[in-house]
Amino acid sequence: MNASLFGLLEAAADCSLHGVLNGFQGLAEDRVTPLPRWFVEEHRRASHTPGAWLGAGRWPAGEADFERFAGNLERRGIGGLAIIGGNGTMWACRELERAARRSGYDLRVVGIPKTVDNDLAGTDHAPGFGSAARFVAALVRDVGRDLQSVKNFESVRILETMGRNVGWLAMSAGLLKERPEDPPHLIYIPERPFDEEVFLREVEETHRRLGYALAVVSEGLTPHETEAGLKAPILGGVSRELAGMVNDRLDLPARGELLGMGQRAFTLAVSERDRQEARMLGEAAAYRLRSGESGVMLALARKPGSRYAVEVWDVPFDEVAGAERALPAEWVPDSPAAVPEGFRRWLAPLAGEDLAAYPPNLAE
Amino acid sequence: MNASLFGLLEAAADCSLHGVLNGFQGLAEDRVTPLPRWFVEEHRRASHTPGAWLGAGRWPAGEADFERFAGNLERRGIGGLAIIGGNGTMWACRELERAARRSGYDLRVVGIPKTVDNDLAGTDHAPGFGSAARFVAALVRDVGRDLQSVKNFESVRILETMGRNVGWLAMSAGLLKERPEDPPHLIYIPERPFDEEVFLREVEETHRRLGYALAVVSEGLTPHETEAGLKAPILGGVSRELAGMVNDRLDLPARGELLGMGQRAFTLAVSERDRQEARMLGEAAAYRLRSGESGVMLALARKPGSRYAVEVWDVPFDEVAGAERALPAEWVPDSPAAVPEGFRRWLAPLAGEDLAAYPPNLAE
Numbered sequence: 074m075n076a077s078l079f080g081l082l083e084a085a086a087d088c089s090l091h092g093v094l095n096g097f098q099g100l101a102e103d104r105v106t107p108l109p110r111w112f113v114e115e116h117r118r119a120s121h122t123p124g125a126w127l128g129a130g131r132w133p134a135g136e137a138d139f140e141r142f143a144g145n146l147e148r149r150g151i152g153g154l155a156i157i158g159g160n161g162t163m164w165a166c167r168e169l170e171r172a173a174r175r176s177g178y179d180l181r182v183v184g185i186p187k188t189v190d191n192d193l194a195g196t197d198h199a200p201g202f203g204s205a206a207r208f209v210a211a212l213v214r215d216v217g218r219d220l221q222s223v224k225n226f227e228s229v230r231i232l233e234t235m236g237r238n239v240g241w242l243a244m245s246a247g248l249l250k251e252r253p254e255d256p257p258h259l260i261y262i263p264e265r266p267f268d269e270e271v272f273l274r275e276v277e278e279t280h281r282r283l284g285y286a287l288a289v290v291s292e293g294l295t296p297h298e299t300e301a302g303l304k305a306p307i308l309g310g311v312s313r314e315l316a317g318m319v320n321d322r323l324d325l326p327a328r329g330e331l332l333g334m335g336q337r338a339f340t341l342a343v344s345e346r347d348r349q350e351a352r353m354l355g356e357a358a359a360y361r362l363r364s365g366e367s368g369v370m371l372a373l374a375r376k377p378g379s380r381y382a383v384e385v386w387d388v389p390f391d392e393v394a395g396a397e398r399a400l401p402a403e404w405v406p407d408s409p410a411a412v413p414e415g416f417r418r419w420l421a422p423l424a425g426e427d428l429a430a431y432p433p434n435l436a437e
Numbered sequence: 438m439n440a441s442l443f444g445l446l447e448a449a450a451d452c453s454l455h456g457v458l459n460g461f462q463g464l465a466e467d468r469v470t471p472l473p474r475w476f477v478e479e480h481r482r483a484s485h486t487p488g489a490w491l492g493a494g495r496w497p498a499g500e501a502d503f504e505r506f507a508g509n510l511e512r513r514g515i516g517g518l519a520i521i522g523g524n525g526t527m528w529a530c531r532e533l534e535r536a537a538r539r540s541g542y543d544l545r546v547v548g549i550p551k552t553v554d555n556d557l558a559g560t561d562h563a564p565g566f567g568s569a570a571r572f573v574a575a576l577v578r579d580v581g582r583d584l585q586s587v588k589n590f591e592s593v594r595i596l597e598t599m600g601r602n603v604g605w606l607a608m609s610a611g612l613l614k615e616r617p618e619d620p621p622h623l624i625y626i627p628e629r630p631f632d633e634e635v636f637l638r639e640v641e642e643t644h645r646r647l648g649y650a651l652a653v654v655s656e657g658l659t660p661h662e663t664e665a666g667l668k669a670p671i672l673g674g675v676s677r678e679l680a681g682m683v684n685d686r687l688d689l690p691a692r693g694e695l696l697g698m699g700q701r702a703f704t705l706a707v708s709e710r711d712r713q714e715a716r717m718l719g720e721a722a723a724y725r726l727r728s729g730e731s732g733v734m735l736a737l738a739r740k741p742g743s744r745y746a747v748e749v750w751d752v753p754f755d756e757v758a759g760a761e762r763a764l765p766a767e768w769v770p771d772s773p774a775a776v777p778e779g780f781r782r783w784l785a786p787l788a789g790e791d792l793a794a795y796p797p798n799l800a801e
Contacts, residue, residue: 092799095589102736106799115796122795123579124586131590192529220700222488225459225494230698333463333593333694338583340703431486432479435456435470 076348077157077200078127078186079354082113085363091151096158097165098130100142105149105351123338123347126158134165139172146180147173153181153362155355159188159199160395164368165341166388170368183358184370187351189337191241194396195388196372200354203347203423204247205336209234210424212332212342213246217256217287218431224285229276229327230321233312235336236291239399240264242336243291247412248420251430256287259409263293264400275321275409290315290407292367294330344425350383350423357385379424439710441549441564442482442491443520444719446477449727454688455515460522463530471514480634485712487525487702489742498529510544511537517545517726523552523563524759526732531754532731548734548754551715554569555605555700558760559752560736564718567711567787569700570609570644573598574788576696576706577610581651582795593640593683596621597676599700602657603763604628604701611776612784615794620651623773627657633682637678639773641687652773653681653783656695662685708789710778715748721749745786 082090090108093099132138146154162246166184173180174203186193189205213232220230223301233329234242247260258279261267272288279286294311335342335360354371361371369387376382421428446454454472457463461465478702480490496502520530530548537544548652550557553569584594598606604626611624615680620642625631636652643650658675680693699706725735733751740746785792 094799098589112799119796124582124798126799128589128798129586208705212699212703215702215704219698222493225462225492257483304733315655324738330697331694333697334580335576335699339576340579340581341572344741357758388707395750432483434488434492435458435472435476435490 074125074187074201074351075122076155076351077187078125078278079113079117080352081155081185081359082108082355083117083358083411084359086113088112091149092127092306093128093154095128096156096162097132097134097142099128100169101132102140103145105145105151105187111322120352121343123340125269134169135399136166136172139165139168141175142169143173143176143178143180145317147176147178148198151180152256153183153367155185155358157182157185157187159186159190159193160393160397164194164394167368170390173367178317181362181365181367181414183298183361183366185354185358185391186372187295189242190236190239190276192236192239192397193370193393194398195370196392197375197383198373198423200347201236201270201337202241203344203350203425204342205242206248206340206386207344207347207424207428208336208342209242209245209332210248210420211428213257213287214249214428214430216330218434220256220285220287221434227326227328228280228285229288229323229325230256231288231290231312231316231319231327233310233331234291235330236263238263238397239293240291240405241400243289244400244404244412244416245424246289247426249430250412250418253410254283258283258286259288260412261288261290261292261294261409262405264405265409267294269315271353272315273318273322274323275318280323280325288315321420334416340369341431344423346425347423354385361387375435390400438489438521438551438565440484440715440717441552441719441722442489443477443481444716445519445549445723446472446719447481448720448723450474450477455513456491457518458519459494460494460526461496461498462507463492464509464533465496465498465502469508469509469515469702481782484716485704485707485741486526487704498532500532500536503529503532503759504540506533507537507540507542507544511540511542515544516688517551517731519547519722519726521549521551522612523554523557524757524761525551527557527754528758530734531732531758534754545726545729545731546733547725548757549718549722550734550736553606554600555655556603556761557734557757557761559734559757561739561747562737564711564715565701566605567714568601569606569790569794570612570784571708571711571788572703572706573606573696574610574612574784575792577621577651577653578613578792578794580694582798584620584649584651585798591692592644592649593652593680593687593689595651595652595654595680595683595691595693597654597656597693597695599673599696600627601657602627602761603657604655604769607653607765608655608768608776608780609763609788611783613792613794614776614789617769617774618647619794621653622647622650623652624776625652625773626660626764626769627655628769629773631658631664634681636679637682637686640683640689644687644689653677703753706788708791711787718749725751751767
């Protein structure tokens, strides 16, 4: 988020710049502040900070709100607005632009994608995701090796990734899996039906075969349909519930662990390519606004060829507003033990090609 | 652990080398395997892996066991043994050496310190701690900035570090705190009495002043004495219990989060100096065994002067076996809001001088 902000500020350094504090909440409360040049200069060294320099906010906006937001911006003489965010943000961008147009106010609005969940439509991937995937892939590899070392006294771990409704981050845990016996042994994603009994059988079978089992679950994992009807999805903490089941039903020492806020914040795991792309999209947003464009989210399109390269495309808000992009069907294998090779090839340049699997332990 | 192992193997590459699998459990089960030269060569590139190449183990050993362990080693013609571990391991090293001597077997035993908790006596710090402290310091800085950005809708986080009985890792969370208003705002360690009511008042006061509060707690935090007597310590999960109390009693949206296994395993957060020192101690162990020394743990002693430098000392097992090193009294401030400057100066070279605090947010 901050890398995109600084790309934008630098590419628009000769303009009169204002920042909206706390997102749409700040628009609602008319908290808009000039961004003097010293701010850009002084904070350049810290463009890699996590969080949001301008703060985040939540605002359950309705149609009337957007007209008020537009009015606030018009009074300040704002000509263009770039907004950084995900699905919901792009929906709000569209509504804001429409509300401005209805009142005859020529406000240009451009969206910059950002989400660790990677559920944004219209773009090959969203900034933030590559770094989160790097965190998840490397941490699961490392915690897997740690578990293998201590399997004589602790043999099952269930690690929980972010991803409310989609499995992009959970599947990223398999990036560095080379051999079938490497952890993670099982990955459970919302795109595939989940059955607790099948889960227990799969953990038990893995443990019997290898002496330990590492499973990764997405926080938005949907439980299976029971005869009594559809269960409510368990959100946040599913890893601990499943670890409890493994303890109770399989009598195996299990630990559930959320990978936590580090997924979206830990700077030691930032993917340098991710940061550069975020910055590039911020710069592109500045150029689009200068040239009078509006009504689009900037997207990353992968160029054909074996060498990784992207270009910036424009996607109308209509195509992304509210849409949710799950893992495509060809990357949802039937088995939780499989990690599609195509997905790994797609992910590697985003998370960083320097990551590698470990050679086998001597004590296996 | 693996860095020390490879330092040892490389410095003893011309010897006949064996590895004991799964620590003292492997000694009990006589699982000792030759380590051919190709093993050292092939795994050199992976000396940074977490966990233990030779596996870890748990064995509740008594005096009779050590005589059997010594017998197993003598039958194989082992002349020297280096063992990597913490307090309990150094106790076992001493017992094993004594048992061998009682039976007239000239077994040399040298201990290599390793613990993320840093509770080993006799050494300035233990390998593993610097990397764990780097993980904790950087992650708490980053999650703190993340929290500051979202404080309008989530304003209290309680982060839980490792450290069963000592506060070294929890206090490390304060390494990058520059101003009183920077997170972490409060650090609770086992070395200071803990009172839940005082804790709630301190969180509430911080939240009132700054609009958010980030507290760090050590997993081994000891609850206060009540009139009914001494409460049992809450271990592992204290962060979630405290977050629940903040939710219920203060009516503030709070999240408890364990920093998890990444503290001891995440290679993206390894302190390069820590890795080099671990390797150096492995090499030193090989030299000690070659020259016939025995009965000592190798320790890191800091040289005087402003530039960081260490040398390797020998400490008799008697001085470290079973001893537990808490934070010294001068680094246990009266207030959980304080981080002693002397502690920060001591810690910075271990965790890495490249880490820095962030400039202030615009939305504060």
